[in-house]
Structure formats: C-alpha cells, structure tokens
Amino acid sequence: MEALVVAKGLKKYFPVRRTISEVVLMKSRLYVRAVDGVSLEIGFGETLALVGESGSGKTTTGRMLIGLEKPTEGSILFEGIELTKLSKKALRKIRPRIQMIFQDPYASLDPRVKVGDQVAQPLIVHGLCNADEARERALEILERVGLTPSTEIYERYPHQLSGGQRQRVVIARAMITRPRFVVADEPVSMIDVSLRASILELLKEFKRERNLSTLFITHDLAVAKLVADRVAVMYLGKIVEEGAVEEVIYNPLHPYTKALISSVPTIGIRVLEKLKIVGEIPNPINIPPGCRFHTRCPFAMDKCKSYEAPWIYVSERHGVSCWLYSAE
Amino acid sequence: MAGLGRYVIIRASLIVPTVLILYTFVFILLRVLPGDPILAVVGTRYIPPAQLEEMRRMAGLDKPIPVQYFDYLLGVVLRGDFGKTLASPVGKPVSEYLWERLPATVELTIASFIVASLIGFITGVGGALRRSSRLDTSIRIYSILTYTLFIPVLGMGLQYFLGLKLKLFYISGRLSAGIYVPRLTGLLLLDSLLAGDLSAFTDALGHIVLPSLTLGIVLSGAYTRLIRNNLIEVLNSDFIRAYRARGVPGHRVTIYAIKNAFIPVVTYMGLQIAMLLGGAILTETTFSWPGLGRFIYERIEYRDYASIQGAVILFAFIVGLMNLFVDIIYALIDPRVKY
Numbered sequence A: 001m002e003a004l005v006v007a008k009g010l011k012k013y014f015p016v017r018r019t020i021s022e023v024v025l026m027k028s029r030l031y032v033r034a035v036d037g038v039s040l041e042i043g044f045g046e047t048l049a050l051v052g053e054s055g056s057g058k059t060t061t062g063r064m065l066i067g068l069e070k071p072t073e074g075s076i077l078f079e080g081i082e083l084t085k086l087s088k089k090a091l092r093k094i095r096p097r098i099q100m101i102f103q104d105p106y107a108s109l110d111p112r113v114k115v116g117d118q119v120a121q122p123l124i125v126h127g128l129c130n131a132d133e134a135r136e137r138a139l140e141i142l143e144r145v146g147l148t149p150s151t152e153i154y155e156r157y158p159h160q161l162s163g164g165q166r167q168r169v170v171i172a173r174a175m176i177t178r179p180r181f182v183v184a185d186e187p188v189s190m191i192d193v194s195l196r197a198s199i200l201e202l203l204k205e206f207k208r209e210r211n212l213s214t215l216f217i218t219h220d221l222a223v224a225k226l227v228a229d230r231v232a233v234m235y236l237g238k239i240v241e242e243g244a245v246e247e248v249i250y251n252p253l254h255p256y257t258k259a260l261i262s263s264v265p266t267i268g269i270r271v272l273e274k275l276k277i278v279g280e281i282p283n284p285i286n287i288p289p290g291c292r293f294h295t296r297c298p299f300a301m302d303k304c305k306s307y308e309a310p311w312i313y314v315s316e317r318h319g320v321s322c323w324l325y326s327a328e
Numbered sequence B: 001m002a003g004l005g006r007y008v009i010i011r012a013s014l015i016v017p018t019v020l021i022l023y024t025f026v027f028i029l030l031r032v033l034p035g036d037p038i039l040a041v042v043g044t045r046y047i048p049p050a051q052l053e054e055m056r057r058m059a060g061l062d063k064p065i066p067v068q069y070f071d072y073l074l075g076v077v078l079r080g081d082f083g084k085t086l087a088s089p090v091g092k093p094v095s096e097y098l099w100e101r102l103p104a105t106v107e108l109t110i111a112s113f114i115v116a117s118l119i120g121f122i123t124g125v126g127g128a129l130r131r132s133s134r135l136d137t138s139i140r141i142y143s144i145l146t147y148t149l150f151i152p153v154l155g156m157g158l159q160y161f162l163g164l165k166l167k168l169f170y171i172s173g174r175l176s177a178g179i180y181v182p183r184l185t186g187l188l189l190l191d192s193l194l195a196g197d198l199s200a201f202t203d204a205l206g207h208i209v210l211p212s213l214t215l216g217i218v219l220s221g222a223y224t225r226l227i228r229n230n231l232i233e234v235l236n237s238d239f240i241r242a243y244r245a246r247g248v249p250g251h252r253v254t255i256y257a258i259k260n261a262f263i264p265v266v267t268y269m270g271l272q273i274a275m276l277l278g279g280a281i282l283t284e285t286t287f288s289w290p291g292l293g294r295f296i297y298e299r300i301e302y303r304d305y306a307s308i309q310g311a312v313i314l315f316a317f318i319v320g321l322m323n324l325f326v327d328i329i330y331a332l333i334d335p336r337v338k339y
C-alpha cells in the first residue's frame, strides 16, 4: 500500500540575510542548507519520529511537509497529490487535512483572540459549517481534550491559561478539522514534566481513534520510544538512519545515533559502548564535504572525508547512511 | 474596572520621575552654561554694583543653588507658580506666557505625531511585508537617514520647495494676519471647526502642514524601525504560522499580525520627551511657530531661568499626559495588558 505522505529529495536553502552595509558593498549571498536532501514516508495511522540535535533541520522539514515552507527542491506527495506544485488556492483546500502542533504553546496562540474562537476558526475559514455549529464543535473538542468547563474556557484569552492548557487548545485546534496528517513539532518539550505524559497520551488517543498519521519531531529519544512506530535520525539536514523504533533504539548503527542514545540515561536500555561525540554541530552554511558527520565521528576513515556514504539497508526495516556498513 | 483605575495611577506616577529628571537636567545646564541672567538683561548699560545686587536678590539668585532648585520646584508643585520672567518684560508671571504658548505646541506635537505614525506605519509595514526586497532596503536607509536630518535644514528645504516654489503651504506662523479664531481650547484647527469657520480652518491647516511634516519626518524613523521590527517578529511567530496552516487567507493573516505588532513602548517615554522637546524647539524656531519650543529658544538668549525651567516642566508634563492617554487606550484594547 502507498504511504499517506511520501517525500523525496527535499531541500531547503535559506538565503542568509545581509546587513545594509553588506548590501551596499554587494557581498554575495550565502545559503543556510537547513534541509539537504531528505526522503521519508509515513504510512496510514503511522507515527514517524524525527530526532536530531538542535539545528539539524527537523522543524524546517516539518514545515515543508505541511506546505508552510516551499522546498527549494524535491517532491511531497500527500494522498497522491504533489503538494509542491499546488496553487495557493488548491493548497488551502487541502489544509483541513494537514495540521501542525507547535512547540511553544505560548507563541502559537494569538494573544488577542479568545481561545475558543481560535479553535473554531478553521471550520469557518474553510466553510465547513456556520458560526453556531463551529462554536458547538469547538466546545465539544475542548471537552474532548480535557478542558472543562468548555463554555468557560472558550471565552478565555491565551494568557489566562497555563502552558499545559494552552497546548491542549493547540491540539484541539489542530484536530477540529479531522486531519489525516499532523506534524507535531516538539509538542511537549516546553511543557512541565509532570504534564508531558498526559499530553502524549492525548495525542496517542487521537492517533488510535482516527487512524492519524503523524510526524513527531523531538530531540528526545525517550519520547520517541514512547510514541513512535518508526524513527528517522537527522543530522545537519540529512537523515542518517531510519527504522522501526525498537530496531533503531536497541540496535543503533550510525555512530551519531549511538551517541544520541548513550546521552539519554532514562531510556533504560543497556548501551554496548558508551559513545561520546565531541564538538558542536557545524554551521549549516558550511556543511563538511563527504559524510557530513566525519568531523565529529570517532570512526572516521579517509573516504568519509571525500565521499558521502550510500544508503544501506541492513534489514527490511532498518537503513543507515554510513561507510562502516558498506561492503565497498 | 477598579483595576483600570490602579493601572492609570501607576502609569501616571511614571510621569513624576520623567519631569523631575528633565527639570534637574535643565536646571543644572542653565547654571553651568556661561552667562548670567542679570547681566543679560542689563546688556551694555552701566548699573551700579549695589543695584545689581538688589536685582539679584529680587530674582532670588543670591540664594544657595540647592535652595533655588527646591524653591522653584515647590512653587510649581504647591502653588502652580512658575516664577517671574527675568528679562524684557521683567517681572511678568511666566505662567501667563506658558498658558499662551502651550496650545501651539500641543497642536504641533499632535500633528507631528500623526504624521510620524502615518509614515512609520506605512513604511514599517511595507518593509516588514516585503522584507529584504529593494523596497525594504530603501525604507531601512530612510529610517537611518531621519536620525541624521537636521530640522532647520529639512524645514528650510520644505519651505523653499513646497512653500516658495510651489506655493502650496505657508512657511511661518500659525494663522494669516486678519484671521481671528475665538479661543476655546487654543488648538486652532479644533477651535475654528467649533466656530464653524471653514476658511480659518483651512488657513490654520495651511500653516501647520510644513512644521508638522518637518518634525513628523524626523520622528518617523524611530516609528518605522519599531513597527518594522515588531511586525517582522510577529510575522515570524508560530501563531501567525498557525493561521497560515489553518488556511486563513493571506491578507487576513497580515491584519492579525499588524494588530499584534503594536506594543506600546512605555520605556521610551523619557527619551521620547527629550527628543520631542529638542525637535519642537528647532521646528518652532524654523517656522516662527509661537509655541513653548520657540519660547525656550527666545528665553535662552536672556538666560531667563524661570521661563526656561517652567516651559520644560510643562512640556514634559504634557507629553507625559499624552503618553499616558495612548497607554490607556492600549490597555483597553489589548487583552494581555493586565491592570
């Protein structure tokens, strides 16, 4: 069966903003290669976790998948429709079926609009129902995400809610149009630890009830293990390893994945070799040649410095891009 | 709404330190500057030293400086007494002048504020929406240039082109000779309308355009930057992205963003008052505009301490009130402002 979302060769290069003096001096533009050739698939009802350090391009990938950011290159098929070629108007028609849950619940609600109206808005914007029905449905879904009494919550402004409550509002807003595909960008990383589990549980319930497909962005492998079916590990704009969640966590192949896992004490798995990588993630304006991880890799060989590693499937459900696993 | 009352009181009390700082600054400046009010009045005439001493004593200038400082301040605060003029004509209550000059400055300040916000709004929003385009670059250069503009030069340029060459507007004063507007508020545009006198209104308008344009342009750069940067930040925030993701049409998203980009900048109040005061003095002088700024300029020549101090205190107080007014409006329309 075809997957719900199929992305191939996605790239996003951001021009670096120049200061006025640089414009006047006509310095040439540089580009941030935020996403540099990402391919992935998300099946019906499947949750794919995208993990990686800060700055690896996870958010940018997510935004491209829901059509918020136009890829510099590459293709995105959603329900077999090529999103990158759609007109603005056609894209807007698809919007109700693709939604996003944002990282910062303080920043993702308009501070000047009542939360209830924000939840109801997608229905009205898309003409799915009239204002009264929209209000009814908004009250229902507020109740469903655990915000009661919903009639009272509806009238509040964002600053009158706690972080956890806000994130529930954001989830309600995303779910009200019954989307098929949701990008959840670190939905619990800014929420009080004690509330995280209940928010994740809420997302899992929606997934089960509605056969929802999700791209779950996180830098926390422990969270990925909790919610995901599959994991893709991203480094500096590229996916370096991908596979079923237990496969990747219990049998990591890429040195970067190993390092990520050994840095998570709570994950509760025995790590064969403690692996520490040194240094900072390089600047995506100057991506190292060859394998982009070689500057920090303890196993780097000569060819890693000049040639990018091919994608190698070690099993049917587990692939990696690393010269260590190549027969060549 | 009891909360609003408290909010107003807190905000209003911010005016006190602002006025105090400006008064202190000017008080010290006047005493540090070379020149002496009595000698400035006397000029080249010969007056016996004993009589000079007597004049000094009458003006209270023989007292220790800290006493002078508090005497004047307490006079203003407790009795509304702004002192007496030290120079021609000598001994008139300063408050009479202030009362006469204040409306001209209020009118000019409001008009300049409107010009500055209009220019700031259009250029700021334009730059933010077309970020990094050629238009945006020009707008950014404009906003930097306004800081370097010297009001008399800009004023005279406008006087020359729009006034003398194109004869579109008057180049000095508030009203043409022979036109009379009964004083209600002292704001000529308002009073002429209230009196139903349209020709006086257009005459007053023709006079205020150039000075308010001059001061407005110079002040607009700050608004341009503020609005542009705020709007860029808002446009880049997740809730705007969320509107887009929900399929809200682009122009409506822009409106949501603009509504959020206007955050009052109370912290700039003191700075703004100083800038406005400097701007008003230069503009009023360039355009012979009979307001407080020109009054200060005229009185500097005489080192007329009481008049200058009084005008500065009143000016700071009035601008503080205007800021307070803007703040209250914000508080009423922005659900986030807790009071």
Ligand SMILES: Nc1ncnc2c1ncn2[C@@H]1O[C@H](COP(=O)(O)OP(=O)(O)OP(=O)(O)O)[C@@H](O)[C@H]1O
Pocket (backbone or CB within 6 Å): A014, A015, A032, A033, A034, A052, A053, A054, A055, A056, A057, A058, A059, A060, A061, A219, A284
């Ligand atoms: N609009 C933009 N303009 C320029 N550079 C951008 C833009 N958006 C992202 N970037 C850059 O692209 C790179 C990847 O950013 P992205 O936000 O996708 O990373 P991330 O993996 O989500 O990181 P984090 O964990 O910090 O959220 C970063 O270096 C970032 O600075």
Ligand SMILES: [Mg+2]
Pocket (backbone or CB within 6 Å): A058, A059, A060, A185
């Ligand atoms: Mg991110």
